[in-house]
Amino acid sequence: MSVKAVPILKTKRLLLRGLIDADKKYLLLMRSDPQGNRYIERALAKDMSDIDAHLEKINLGAALGENTYWILQKKENPELMGNICFWNFSPDRTVAELGYQMRTEFQRHGYMDEALKAVLQYGFEILHLKEIEAFTQFENMASIELLLKNGFELQEDRRDQGFPKNRIYIISHKKYFSPQ
Incomplete structure (x- = not known):
């Protein structure tokens, strides 16, 4: 299913890897769960055709170098x-x-904290990113806590056009390599 090889990242408990066919049923569970999607402004997945369309978008983006998408597993x-x-x-x-x-x-x-640490390291050390941005709703306290714990800072002067509940958080290369 994967168009472009995704680098495997390992943490203490997790393996971050590319998509495989067996993931589709779990993606449907995740993307159709009203509770798990309450802070995401998109339609819930209704069936496997929605997942197939999502995967097609991910795979096309990967083929064009527009994304790197990892699955988290134990x-x-x-x-x-x-x-x-x-x-x-x-x-x-x-x-x-x-x-x-x-x-x-x-x-x-x-688990997400563990995965985020590995992905930040990859982003700054391998992709040589200067900044990483995250957009999250102001009501999503778990997401905000995760971002703040990992060195992200709220950009109070920026807004996510069309998504008034979203707030933008950024961590820079400099901040990542010299925390505090």
Whole structure:
């Protein structure tokens, strides 16, 4: 299913890898869950055709170098727990947007924090990004806490056009390599 090889990242408990066919049923569970999508402004997935369209978009973006999309799984279990990605790169490829989502049953166990640390390292050390942006709703306290814990800072002067509930957080290369 994957168009472009996604680098495998490993953490203490997780394996971050590219998409495989077996992920489709779990993507449908995740993208159709009203609770897990309450802070994401998009239509819930209704059936596998919605997932196929989503995967086609991801794979096309990967083929064009427009995204890097990882699936989160426990090292000992290949079941999809969530995803994390870089996308929406700046024209000079020094800035990327971070996206992430976790299936509800895997939230609040520190998995996304673990994955984010690995992805930030990859973004700054391998992709040589200067900044990483994350857009999250002001009501999504778990997401805000995750971003702040990992060195992101709120950009109070910026707004996400068309998404008034979103707030923009950024971490720079400089901040990442010299925290505090």
